[in-house]
Amino acid sequence: MTGPVRIEIPTPPGPHPPATNCYAFLAGDAVDLVDPGWDDPASLAALEAGLAGLGTSVDRVRTIVATHWHVDHLPLSARVRERSAARVLLGRGDELDAAVPVDGLLADGDEVVLGDRPVRVVGAPGHTPGSLCLDLGDDGLVTGDTLLAEINPGIGLSFHVEGNPIRDYLATLERLARDFAHRTGLPGHGPDLHDLPSRCAELAAHHRARSAEVVAVLARHPDATVDEIAPQLTWTGGWESLRDVSLRSALRQTAWHRELAAS
Template identity: 65%
Template sequence: MTPPDVLSIPTPPGPHPAQTNCVVLRDGAAVDLVDPGWDDPAALSALDAGLAELGLRLEDVRSIVATHWHVDHLSLAARIRERSGARILLGRPDAGEAGIPIDGLLDDGQELRLGGRTARVVATPGHTPGSICLDLGDVLLTGDTVLPAINPGLGLSVEVAGNPIRDYLASLDRIAREFAGRPALPGHGLAIDDLPTRCAELAAHHRARTAQVAAALAERPDATAEEIAPLLGWTGGWASLTDVTRMSALRQTAWHLELVGA
């Protein structure tokens, strides 16, 4: 089976990956896209140009799947729909965060016809409640659930139920078991050849943080998330966190506290 085409779509400057991998799946004259990118003029121009190099047009796009609701994956879809009439599809639990109308909601195990292939939806909550991967048969599209060089943030939605760290560890375990030996195309960065190893690395990162929280509690059993969070090994250090990332760190610390007490 011919591997899907991947276009590198730039994102605006900021504390996020510099590009998003937009997967292009062709079915004759029709095109299906996965994770088209950010609603930004430079991103739209890059997508237009990339499709043209493949002999395709934006007007040929018939469906768009976003692996989760974040703007660097989903928001350009609205602009594409204006030009092509494409349907926009998203994991059901992310529907309330989308910010644009969604044409179809996706559930675990659901099958889609994308680019002449049968794609299966694999629900992998953690990064967001509705994060999905797409099983294309020969390759797994992992969105931001498994990235090659970044530890994905967890629970990055306004409304979050349950414990995203617990959910994410279960998602990593599922991917490692079901897709061992399968290459992966992530939402950012280069392809991943060894999914079980990368999933184990990501899981170890979060288990180590839970152990840090447990150690802090052993010294101060009554410590709160606000008191423990500055003691943990955040990338760049606690002092470097912005208001948004600090709030995320506090939420994650509270979820680790739950895991310690489980």
């Protein structure tokens, strides 16, 4: 078994999934990692234990690919990098938000060696600008947080965002459903995805429904501002429950939907 082997890396308590799926790929006693996880002692201990179980260790890590820059995926790479010769690779577009050293950037169509195999990089902008998937052929598609089985991934969750992430995400979903219909999805959190096209369709429908709500509000009030539109939309948990980061994210998403409605 050369991988991908899933190692569940716990995250500190907070409003995020309780664990991140790290994927290990073995080549002899060396190992490559996708999404090492949060930079936290308990996370590092879980990674060390997982690698020991595979007959390897943190100092044998060669390559680390992060599917995106988020705090529950990339930052533990810094600890691994201190103890190994590991190169850390991230999708182009996410580097401005990365809080730890990155050695190289990946883009759609690039190839990276994981374990003993070449793996194709699939650009998947939307969740973040530089989000990427990794095509393992018959072994599946690593999806990061672009596709999750049980959670609706947020969109445009970066400080540096250009263009319209909702338009990007809808295009990503369309492409993944079309080109990777028969792959098992290996997500950043939670269980595998066994029907990529139907999950892509569900997530696209969610965002199209919100766009339709924005169109309906604008039909009644053509000059409505983002602050006026947002409370009239359907939000999971209700508009009143949104605070701080989630409130700012809701307002940004509303602005992107409004822009889509106008185009």
